């Protein structure tokens with residue numbers, strides 16, 4: 001399964017790279033800053049077709065084209081974000097990822113985050129470790145909030161939602177990439193100590209599988225398990241930084 005998923009992702013990434021030389025069809029979803037392109041849709045259709053051909057009994061949760069709801073995570077479920085960071089894709093032509101996860105009965109088994117323009121595939125699975133292309137990655141150190149950079153959602157930081165501003169000030173600084181995949185990669189590399197955002201299941205599913213392997217902690221912002229059924233405020237961090245960030249929430253809600 002791993003070999004074929006890697007082949008599908010590389011084929012999809014090649015197709016996305018070529019698409020950047022052609023005219024994109026860009027549409028708005030919920031508003032002016034919520035975009036989808038023909039390439040998001042075509043990439044998802046390509047991956048869905050591969051899964052249906054090879055694993056016809058499996059279910060799929062994916063961002064576009066009516067695949068965005070699932071009643072439960074029972075059985076084997078594929079979770080796909082065909083292009084994570086569509087705004088970057090349209091305006092920067094870099095800093096976007098394909099993300100794919102395989103869950104079984106609610107437990108993450110495989111996760112893949114492909115930085116398309118860098119041609120870097122971060123992947124791994126339960127008890128398999130984490131790899132960058134073919135190279136095993138080293139587990140980052142358990143750094144505290146004051147020691148590291150924190151990935152952040154710009155809106156949450158600007159409006160100080162859930163004390164995001166104060167938490168950012170307690171870190172070495174915040175970073176805003178506009179792509180959940182890029183933020184999760186930064187954590188896996190040990191470049192960032194955490195990430196606070198507002199995410200849907202396809203934004204975090206692959207990252208959770210990889211973060212589990214490296215002992216990161218994650219939850220919704222209230223410390224409860226992620227729902228996999230809606231967009232919600234999201235926190236992931238090293239164990240030390242996770243506890244410190246939760247303490248900020250408790251202090252600031254008093």
Ligand code: IPD
Pocket residue numbers: 063081083084085086087153177178179180181197198199200203
């Ligand atoms: C978005 C990006 C962004 C995050 C948003 C996501 P999309 O994904 O990951 O960084 O802040 O919440 O929706 O829409 O480009 O796939």
Ligand code: CA
Pocket residue numbers: 081083084085180202203
């Ligand atoms: Ca996304």
Ligand code: CA
Pocket residue numbers: 040063081082083084085086
């Ligand atoms: Ca997307």
